[in-house]
Structure formats: structure tokens, C-alpha cells
Amino acid sequence: MIAVFAGVVGLALGVVGMLAFGASERSRRRAFVVREPALPDGSAEVLSVVGRAFIVIDAVDGVVRASPGAYSFGLVRGHTVMHRELLDLAGRVRRDGVIEERMLNLPRGAISGQGVLVVQVRVAPLGEEYILILADDRTELARTEAVRNDFVANVSHELKTPVGAISLLAEALESSPDDEAAVRRFAKRMNTESARLAALVQDIIELSRLQGKDVQLDAAAVEIDDVIAEAVDRTRMPAQDKNITLAVGQLVPAWVHGDRQQLVTALRNLIDNAVRYSPANTQVGIGLQVGDGVVSVSVSDHGDGLSTEDQNRVFERFYRVDTARSRHTGGTGLGLSIVKHIVSNHGGEVTLWSTPGMGSTFTLRLPQLAEPAAQGRRAPAGQKHS
Numbered sequence: 001m002i003a004v005f006a007g008v009v010g011l012a013l014g015v016v017g018m019l020a021f022g023a024s025e026r027s028r029r030r031a032f033v034v035r036e037p038a039l040p041d042g043s044a045e046v047l048s049v050v051g052r053a054f055i056v057i058d059a060v061d062g063v064v065r066a067s068p069g070a071y072s073f074g075l076v077r078g079h080t081v082m083h084r085e086l087l088d089l090a091g092r093v094r095r096d097g098v099i100e101e102r103m104l105n106l107p108r109g110a111i112s113g114q115g116v117l118v119v120q121v122r123v124a125p126l127g128e129e130y131i132l133i134l135a136d137d138r139t140e141l142a143r144t145e146a147v148r149n150d151f152v153a154n155v156s157h158e159l160k161t162p163v164g165a166i167s168l169l170a171e172a173l174e175s176s177p178d179d180e181a182a183v184r185r186f187a188k189r190m191n192t193e194s195a196r197l198a199a200l201v202q203d204i205i206e207l208s209r210l211q212g213k214d215v216q217l218d219a220a221a222v223e224i225d226d227v228i229a230e231a232v233d234r235t236r237m238p239a240q241d242k243n244i245t246l247a248v249g250q251l252v253p254a255w256v257h258g259d260r261q262q263l264v265t266a267l268r269n270l271i272d273n274a275v276r277y278s279p280a281n282t283q284v285g286i287g288l289q290v291g292d293g294v295v296s297v298s299v300s301d302h303g304d305g306l307s308t309e310d311q312n313r314v315f316e317r318f319y320r321v322d323t324a325r326s327r328h329t330g331g332t333g334l335g336l337s338i339v340k341h342i343v344s345n346h347g348g349e350v351t352l353w354s355t356p357g358m359g360s361t362f363t364l365r366l367p368q369l370a371e372p373a374a375q376g377r378r379a380p381a382g383q384k385h386s
Helices: 002-032 043-048 068-072 084-096 139-175 180-211 224-234 236-241 260-276 308-313 323-329 335-345
Strands: 053-057 063-066 100-107 116-126 130-137 220-223 245-248 255-258 283-291 294-300 349-354 360-369
Touching (some): 053 068, 068 130, 084 100, 084 130, 116 139, 220 224, 224 236, 224 245, 224 260, 224 283, 236 260, 255 260, 260 283, 260 294, 260 335, 260 360, 335 349
Parallel strands (some): 245 283
Antiparallel strands (some): 053 130, 100 116, 116 130, 220 255, 294 360
8 A cells, every 4th residue: 555655656746747847848948039139110121221231239239130241241240240340339329329420441351361341330329229330331432542542643753753854954954055065965855854754644644535435435346457557557666776576476357346546555555565675686576366255466575574573563553663764765654554444445354474584475355256247358467567
């Protein structure tokens, strides 16, 4: 009897224990259910169409909502705001209730060395519980502004040199009117400096014109061997002055879609650059290749070649590998920038191969256009121009 009673009591205790455990588990699960934060009425709909990266944080700076843009910019990772500057702004807004707006330079991404993100940030209260951070990417605008400022500064510097030289030479001429040899020497220098000034002004005008022109408005079918022939013809005289042969390879029928004069300008600048920096009594080669829907025109020289660092910067405006030598040869530092701009406007690219001591090869690559059906083709130009 005692054993039976003990068994019944044990069973009852077991049932009670199981019920208590089940109730405890249900209570624990309810405790861990996270309620979706409730944003003020209408705010979720507004944020979905705001068109800017946004972050909504709570009273302890936890991320409640964030747009895909906020994650792609590296402003948010998981439920954490990644930049102390944003949290500081949010803290001030939470404390003062006053909207804050700032332009911030923030590291791009979580890994150092990935560049800087320039963002226009606006931080405001959202209801009574949350803070809203709006971020507008201004990185490209900031880069463009910096390039413009650098360009203006460089133009001012470049113009001062020949203008100052002409002014000094004019004073020297005025002070020695009876010295015929000095007058001739100073006059020759003035001609050189005025020619350099004219070339610089012309290149600045050309670059400005290219930036404001839509190639497609004047685009037409352009036969590439006509472009090569005219560009070679325009550079024949400076080549002859240095006894440099302009060797043109085999030409084949090929057309591109674009502005003929701009393409002539681009190729002429490359040939002129090759002639300018090649030793006398050498050869500059101009070659044409067509294949896989691409027309490639290469210009090769036997100059000093370029280091890796110079190759990375040679297309920048006013960049010169050797400033003293560039001034001696009359280079403006804008020729290759003009080439890159023209080719880019035509949907192509310009590439460079160079090795110090072995010369350089610049190549224009443009999309090929099918031969116009009604357009005849003249006989190929001669193979060599000198």
C-alpha cells in the first residue's frame, strides 16, 4: 500500500513538473519575441521614396531601419552605425531637438585604403523615440570641384610663365635698342614664348569646346584611313625639322561613327607628341588594326619611354614627365588630356604601353561601324610619309 501511494505521489509530482516546465518555456519564448519597432505613421512610406540613403536609430543608437544605400556606402553594418561622426550628430539632435546638417568626409567601407566618401548628412528627430539620418553621396561632385579648382590654378600658373617671359624680354629690348645682336636674340625668344602662349591658349579653348560639345549631334560615318592621312599631313613639317620618318602601316577599309575633325585632332596630338619626344633621325610608326568590332590606331616612338608612375598620370591635365624638357619642346601638358577626352566621347579608350629606354606606343581603340552601303572607297594612301 505504501509503495502504491508513493508511486501515485511521484507520478503527480512528475505531471506537475512537466506542466511547470512547459509554462516556463512558453513564458521564456514570449519574452524573447522581438516586437518590430513601430515608426510614426506614414514615415515608412515616405522613407521608401525619399531617394537618399537613410538610417533610423533608436535611443541607444541601434539601427532600426536602413536603406540599401546606407549599407553599400558602408555607413551601416548589421544593426550598427559604423561612423562616430554620425552618432555624435545624432546625440546632439537627440539632446537639443534641433536638426543638424553637415558635409562629412568618411572612410569608404570597413577596410582602410578604399578611399573617402563625401556625404551631405541631415539628422532630424523622427517621432519621440527615433533619430533619422539622411545621407546624400557628394563624392563625385567634390571630385569634380577639386579637378576644376586644380585646373584653374594650373592654367593660371601655366599662363604666367610665357606672359612673364614676354614682359621681361620686352623690357630687355627697350633697354638695349642699339645692340642689334641683343635685339635679335630677344626678339627670337619673344617669338618662342608667344608661340608657346598661343599653343596653350588654343589647347585650353579646344578642351573647353570638347567638354561642352555633344559628339552625337555632329556624328557621321568616318573612314579611318582619311583620319590617319590628314593627321600625318598636319605633323609632317615638325617631323621633317627633326628628320623623323612617319611610317604608316598597311591601311584597310574601316569606318567609325563620330566627329571627323575631333578624331583627326586626337590622332594628330598623338603623332605630334611622338615627334616632340623622339630623338632626331628616328622613326614614328602609325599602324591600323581592325577586328572583333574594334578599330585600333597605334602610334609608336623611339623616345625615352615612361616609368609606371608616369604612365598612370600622363593623361592628367598639365602633367609633364619632364617639366624642363617639355618647356624646351613647347609642350602644353594638355595634348594627351584632349586625346583621352575625344576618345571617351566616341565610346572608345586610349591605352599606353611603354618601357623606359624602349619608347612608347599609344593606341586609340574605337567601336567599328559597318561600311556605309552607298559609300565608295578611294585607293589606299601611300605607305610612307616623311
